[in-house]
Amino acid sequence: MTPWTRGRRVGVDVGTVRVGVAVCDPDGILASPVATVPRDPDTDSDRTPSDMSEILRLVAEYEAVAIVVGLPINLAGQEGPAAVLIRQYADRLAALADPVPVLLTDERMSTAAATRRLSERGVRGRRQRAVIDQVAAVEILQRWLDTHRAGAVRG
Secondary structure, three states, X not given: OOOOOXXXXXXXXXXXXXXXXXXXXXXXXXXXEEEEXXXXXXXXXXXXXXXXXXXXHHHHHOXXXXXXXXXXXXXXXXXXXXXXHHHHHHHHHHHHHOOOOEEEEEOOOHHHHHHHHHHHOOOOHHHHHHHHHHHHHHHHHHHHHHHHHHHHHHO
């Protein structure tokens, strides 16, 4: 595993309707929710989709050293049709974010974990839908941080 590099990372949970965004502290200890961005349905034009523009703005604002995008893997550990679409999204984002790397990570169960966390806090219905994507992005980024920091410390 590569050595740990200090710096903020931006976590991204890409949905069909919304994109959740989270960020961590410069030491990579704690991920926090940042924003829920409406997904731009116009992905075929040459212009930068508005959701990606907002992610890039946040990457610049937080001076992020990497973007971590959740990749939907099924419970059998395989990629399905949704993973193909997320890989395409991540590739386009990577081309726009260069030189900031875009990394893919298994997001298995992140939305379920986010839903459970919010329900435990009494957040339900419309209030939950408003923040679920951010909380899922936090789950994705926090798992990535925990895995990579632990490997870097041992490594």
